[in-house]
Amino acid sequence: MSSREHLVFDGCDTVELANTFGTPLYVLSETAIRERCHEVKEDFLHKYPNTKAVYASKAFLTMAMAKIIASEGLGLDVVSGGEIYTAYRAGFPMERTVFHGNNKTLEELQLALETGVGRIVADSESEIDIIEEAARRRGKKAILLLRVAPGVDAETHKYIATGHTTSKFGFSLAGDTLLRTIRRIMASDLLELKGFHSHVGSQLQSNRSHVLAVDALVNEMNLMFKQLGFVTEELNIGGGFGVPQHQGDTRTTLKYFIDPIMSHVTTECEKAGLVRPMIIIEPGRWIVSEAGITLYRVGSIKDVPGGITYVGVDGGMTDNPRPALYGAQYWGVVANKADEPAEKKVTVVGKCCESGDVLMREVFVANTISRDDILAVFNTGAYNFSMASNYNRIPRAAVVLVRNGESHVIVNRQSYDDLLLGEGIPQHLL
Numbered sequence: 485m486s487s488r489e490h491l492v493f494d495g496c497d498t499v500e501l502a503n504t505f506g507t508p509l510y511v512l513s514e515t516a517i518r519e520r521c522h523e524v525k526e527d528f529l530h531k532y533p534n535t536k537a538v539y540a541s542k543a544f545l546t547m548a549m550a551k552i553i554a555s556e557g558l559g560l561d562v563v564s565g566g567e568i569y570t571a572y573r574a575g576f577p578m579e580r581t582v583f584h585g586n587n588k589t590l591e592e593l594q595l596a597l598e599t600g601v602g603r604i605v606a607d608s609e610s611e612i613d614i615i616e617e618a619a620r621r622r623g624k625k626a627i628l629l630l631r632v633a634p635g636v637d638a639e640t641h642k643y644i645a646t647g648h649t650t651s652k653f654g655f656s657l658a659g660d661t662l663l664r665t666i667r668r669i670m671a672s673d674l675l676e677l678k679g680f681h682s683h684v685g686s687q688l689q690s691n692r693s694h695v696l697a698v699d700a701l702v703n704e705m706n707l708m709f710k711q712l713g714f715v716t717e718e719l720n721i722g723g724g725f726g727v728p729q730h731q732g733d734t735r736t737t738l739k740y741f742i743d744p745i746m747s748h749v750t751t752e753c754e755k756a757g758l759v760r761p762m763i764i765i766e767p768g769r770w771i772v773s774e775a776g777i778t779l780y781r782v783g784s785i786k787d788v789p790g791g792i793t794y795v796g797v798d799g800g801m802t803d804n805p806r807p808a809l810y811g812a813q814y815w816g817v818v819a820n821k822a823d824e825p826a827e828k829k830v831t832v833v834g835k836c837c838e839s840g841d842v843l844m845r846e847v848f849v850a851n852t853i854s855r856d857d858i859l860a861v862f863n864t865g866a867y868n869f870s871m872a873s874n875y876n877r878i879p880r881a882a883v884v885l886v887r888n889g890e891s892h893v894i895v896n897r898q899s900y901d902d903l904l905l906g907e908g909i910p911q912h913l914l
């Protein structure tokens with residue numbers, strides 16, 4: 485990024501993008517996504533043997549994104565029939581996909597088996613029944629990992645912490661459920677178990693939680709080997725590698741997370757006398773968050789008592805629910821005044837009928853911000869488009885993929901007619 489007077493993003497003038505494609509507009513840099521994938525290869529896949537990386541598609545998925553990930557040689561973590569279908573329709577090599585979820589349906593599991601999903605991550609003992617049923621119906625063996633809750637309280641917002649003992653995700657390590665389940669899988673002709681999975685939480689700023697999870701995971705591998713002779717071939721340690729949360733934060737490298745995890749898992753396996761299994765990671769946010777920005781057009785600006793200046797933009801919690809959901813913080817710049825001093829303190833609000841629809845509280849923007857300016861918000865590539873809604877019947881924003889000055893619409897802006905798709909009016913109301 486650099487500025488003439490306008491903010492430039494992956495070689496594109498963002499003001500021109502806003503004028504051409506309308507606002508709000510998600511803009512995604514293909515160059516930035518590929519740079520992150522290269523870092524994954526250099527600092528993980530090529531550095532450590534017997535490793536795999538899958539991109540967590542819940543962070544951002546369209547068919548174009550699936551194509552980028554496929555071409556970079558990474559796999560894809562999918563969590564619903566819709567994500568499986570998107571990957572499949574994009575021609576993604578399905579053997580590289582990993583299917584998660586705490587409540588997969590029989591239909592989703594059959595779709596997974598039909599489309600050739602590589603691994604199914606079973607989340608509970610009761611899920612084993614329907615996985616087996618799906619395998620029977622499809623006449624195909626289901627290759628499994630078992631997700632465990634390693635009992636780690638990750639340092640992040642409670643809504644995105646997932647590895648604690650009372651988490652809704654995964655097998656508890658207490659009691660004998662896991663042992664019973666593995667015994668059952670080992671006896672089944674329709675199921676094959678490759679190992680374990682854990683994801684401790686998202687947007688982690690410290691590598692501590694992953695390292696703690698490794699302790700619990702290797703311990704469990706050891707127990708299952710001793711008690712059942714089960715050899716763990718694959719250990720998936722999830723994603724969660726954080727990105728800057730505040731303006732000015734330095735970016736966290738993948739190495740910062742990976743090196744201690746790899747050294748710890750190697751030492752712990754050696755201590756237990758186990759062969760280190762294949763290690764799999766699932767970064768989502770870390771790959772795509774900083775590769776995205778959102779462009780809004782400024783509308784109303786008003787001063788209210790208490791010294792607050794509200795700047796209203798033409799999007800909000802419909803295109804980015806994260807500030808309202810868990811107080812996520814963002815920052816931005818007036819894209820058409822990118823070289824102006826940013827000393828005016830404002831609170832940027834969305835257009836939804838919710839007081840909680842505040843995109844950015846007390847941020848500094850160009851002193852002369854005014855109606856029709858274009859506001860660019862940074863770091864919106866992850867969990868924005870994928871979490872968007874039509875609340876207040878607001879059409880969803882378009883997505884533009886940019887690369888070295890070129891731009892391509894990869895998702896059209898919804899029209900009002902799109903909002904009515906699939907609706908009907910019963911005869912008696914006509």
Ligand SMILES: Cc1ncc(COP(=O)(O)O)c(C=O)c1O
Nearest residue numbers: 540683686723724766767768769
């Ligand atoms: C199982 C699993 N893997 C990977 C991820 C990706 O997390 P992040 O985007 O924080 O890397 C998630 C996020 O919820 C997840 O649930």
